[in-house]
Amino acid sequence: MVFQDFRLLDHLSIYQNVALPLIVQGRDERGFQAEVRELLKWVGLGDKMTALPPTLSGGEKQRVAIARALIVQPELLLADEPTGNVDPSMARRLIRLFAELHRSGTSVVIATHDLSLMDQFEEARRLVLGEGRLHIYD
């Protein structure tokens, strides 16, 4: 799950935030170190692994939150307004990231008010809530 307000632990490094779901499972760090590093590189934060969340921009924080959600390799990713706190160019990058993730086999459900952003990705299936009804656009 990815939240609009990121929900990162500010006193932990980016690397530790992303590794947190594996740490609470009691897994040995040696087993997941390479995996976390690779994922952080994939979301474009390979050079900021030791940085703390308060030093990152909104877009970077959101990418950390996405990486944390992905580290457990979920079949389904729920993103609640993931682009709500980032600028338009970063929002487009994030959406591209979700599209790439979808191509690699993860189902992605994004809740957003930004319909124009979603229009840029016509291949995405849309479920629009309006006037108490759910409209499905394939």
Added chain:
Amino acid sequence: MIDSLKRLGRNPLEWTLALMAGIRPASANAAVRVIPESSIAGRALVIVIAIMTFLATMTAGCAILVRQSAAQWGNQIAQEITIQVKPVAGRNIEGDVNAAADIAKSFPGVENVRTFTRADSSKMLEPWLGASVGFDELPIPRLIAIKPSSQGLKSDALAQRLREASLPVLVDDHRLWRDRLASMTNGLMVVALLILALVISAMVLAIAFATRGAMAGTKDIIDVMHFVGAHDRYISNEFQKHFFRLGLKGALLGGAAAIVFIILAGYVTRTWMSGPGAEQVESLFGSFTLGWSNIAFLTLMSVMIALLVGRVSRYIVYRHLQMLQ
């Protein structure tokens, strides 16, 4: 195994104490401290625990010193029996003293007999009556000090023997003083235990409040932990580790400060003060000297306080998590 233990703390002492406090190694990464290491609430808690441990250790330390002194006084008193020869009109007191001393010397269980002369008795009374008093005119009793041998002396039998010789004597084995001393020491021990119990109760309450305060500021952390899949047990374990570290820090600081204070107080009374005040303090508390065994006991007490902090905070955290649900 070592990696697993390293998750409990930085060194073997922390590992051992953490295991004793019931903390299990759950985190796979020693460097990850889910609860922020330093916070204002954390620092305040360390100071509260340090002060409370200082008071508890000082109470226990003073109780040990009083008990040691009382035992020392008791031994000193027990090592001497006194025969008091009363002056009786028409009798030669010098003859009575010599006769009593001769009987005492030949009595089984007597190691040494020391007869106080009339001058010795006058000198002992001088501080109370002044030097200008004519001691020759006063009917001052005379004293014979007897040191019992290691096999023991039956003071009642000696008194009987002296009475049979028709001597006007009183045998004092200081039993009355020893009994009073024992009841005074027991009373002080009860008071010390009571103070200790109150200090520890106050500390438990302070820890409970501080833990609740610290928990209130960590709601976001708990939410994130739940969100990334951590169970209540994992979260309470992390909190317990955090508070255990704070407790250990505070308890060792307070305990060490109290032990250093007692040792320094002994050094100061021995070195700087030589007046009657210091003598009074020394006569009550002894020479402020704690043996290694007592220092070890006080250190153990500090460690027990740290364990108590860990246990109390775990209980509070677990209840808090249940309330959140």
